[in-house]
Amino acid sequence: MIVIVxxxxxxxxxxxxxxxxxxQNLFILRQ
Incomplete structure (x- = not known):
């Protein structure tokens, strides 16, 4: 799952x- 902020x-x-x-406008956090 990728959580987008x-x-x-x-x-x-x-x-x-x-x-x-x-x-480039998003922080992509892999969980």
């Missing part, structure tokens, strides 16, 4: 293939 502090668990945001 964006610059606004929103957290969501998403499929890496479904990332539609600029990756």
């Amino acid at each position: 964006d610059s606004d502090g929103l957290i969501g668990s998403i499929n890496p293939k479904d990332i539609h945001y600029p990756v």
